[in-house]
Amino acid sequence: MSGPQSVDRALALLDAVADAPGPLSAKALARQAGCSLSTAYHLLGPLTARGYLVRGPEGYGPGPRIPALHRSFRRHLDAGGGAVAALLTRTRRTTGAEAYFTAYRDGRIAVVDTTAPLTDLGNPWRPGLETRAHATAHGKVLLASLPRAARRRYLAAHGMARLTEHTITDEERFEAEVAGVRRRGVAVSVGESDPAHTCLAVPLPGRPDQALSVSLPLADFRRRGDEVGSLLARAAAAFPTLPE
CATH class of the missing domain: 1.10.10.10 (Winged helix-like DNA-binding domain superfamily/Winged helix DNA-binding domain)
Incomplete structure (x- = not known):
């Protein structure tokens, strides 16, 4: 062959x-x-x-070649030379929640890096290709930055599977959701991709194809979700923008 x-x-x-x-x-x-x-x-x-x-x-x-590919992927996305790793660590420390760096490239969304240990099999958002973008906060942020035609192509290619009873599976309802994300500057997914977890995400300044997010248990979100959202937005705002 x-x-x-x-x-x-x-x-x-x-x-x-x-x-x-x-x-x-x-x-x-x-x-x-x-x-x-x-x-x-x-x-x-x-x-x-x-x-x-x-x-x-x-x-x-x-x-042993696989980790090198992932390091190369991270390096190509991190124009700040280690700035993303520092951002994730700082976000984890200030919010008390696991932090994630996610990116959109060539019609795909991937979780590139996270503070969650790789051995934590209970972590619902591990590094790799994201197939549940319509149901995650980071996915909503990245899809909200696209023109509607590109967003429709993405959803047609990847589908809108019902993952929990809270998952948005209707395209028009999803359009209303991402319009709200653009207005607020923050996305929230409450039990939409994982029934026990909530995630919050914001775009990185000057980088509409990259997002910073955190995840926390549902009960924790109900207790301090507003505080975590403010801390997340503050962490992203301090991240260096890409040079013109």
Whole structure:
């Protein structure tokens, strides 16, 4: 096999490994990628040799090359040379809530970095591609910055799945929601993507494709949501704007 189909299947194998809770066998990967076992082995070989995957006694897992890709992604988005990491740390300290840096690029939204430990499997917004943007505060902020045509294309491509009873799944209602986000300058998602958590988000100054957000348990939000929102806005306002 050669050409785009081979590349697409190799990436499907990487996606399957990334999304799995633990190592996957070659047979399981072939099934998920929709290819034969021999094809899977043909693709797994170079992926392993180049460090994108590792093979252990229980199957294949992410390799040592993966963290370098994430560091490169963060570096390309952080024109301030470490300013984002400092911003997240400062936001976590002042708000007492886990902080997140999210970005929109080429029709996709991704959580780029967070103060939440990677080992915290209960954290509802871990780094990676965001597939629930319509139901998250950071997603609302980033989608609110787009022209309506671009926003409609995004929602058509990614859908508006009902994740909880509070999720907005109607496009016109979502339009009203993002109009409110633009007026207020802050977005809130109360149990829309995760029933036990609330997230608040604001755009970074001069960077409409980047957002700063925090998450906190629902009970905590009800007690001090206004305070956290003010602290979040203050933290974002102090972030350096991009040079003209």
